[in-house]
Amino acid sequence: MSTASLDRRRFLMGSALAAAALAPGLALAADPYAASTWRKISDGDWKQRLPAFSYEVLRHEATERPGTSPLLGEHRKGTFVCLGCGLPLFKSDWKFESGTGWPSFYTAIKGALAKKTDLAIGIPRTEYHCAQCLGHQGHVFDDGPQPTGLRYCNNGVALRFVPA
Numbered sequence: 001m002s003t004a005s006l007d008r009r010r011f012l013m014g015s016a017l018a019a020a021a022l023a024p025g026l027a028l029a030a031d032p033y034a035a036s037t038w039r040k041i042s043d044g045d046w047k048q049r050l051p052a053f054s055y056e057v058l059r060h061e062a063t064e065r066p067g068t069s070p071l072l073g074e075h076r077k078g079t080f081v082c083l084g085c086g087l088p089l090f091k092s093d094w095k096f097e098s099g100t101g102w103p104s105f106y107t108a109i110k111g112a113l114a115k116k117t118d119l120a121i122g123i124p125r126t127e128y129h130c131a132q133c134l135g136h137q138g139h140v141f142d143d144g145p146q147p148t149g150l151r152y153c154n155n156g157v158a159l160r161f162v163p164a
């Protein structure tokens with residue numbers, strides 16, 4: 001066997017090990033809501049339950065026009081919950097004025113969001129969904145304020161505010 005083919009074998013083994021090392025991480029990404037009844041609602045039933053544009057955002061990943069959400073002016077103490085299923089997602093203490101025209105938060109309630117990479121506009125963005133009903137909420141960017149440096153950019157129509 002030539003040196004070149006040995007190197008190739010080592011390279012392939014390295015790749016296999018790297019792939020194997022990822023698997024435990026994926027397994028750790030638990031899905032505590034997998035058996036939730038919220039996951040069994042049909043698209044047609046969601047359409048009946050939700051306001052028309054909330055349905056488009058939550059179930060079909062539409063984006064609301066910036067500056068249109070009444071929640072931009074919501075400054076009371078309380079919790080922002082998923083409009084689809086009521087799962088608490090953000091505390092009012094974490095909301096900040098991002099100037100983007102969308103309700104923005106620097107962190108989220110632990111385990112409340114499921115994330116995935118969105119390639120819709122050609123550059124990868126991290127999209128997040130309600131972990132319980134899997135409704136689309138928004139995108140998270142790394143240009144937010146301290147202490148996290150994150151900016152959860154959320155569609156207002158996908159949220160409901162519950163005052164404390």
Ligand SMILES: [Zn+2]
Pocket residue numbers: 082083084085086087130131132133134135
């Ligand atoms: Zn939800």
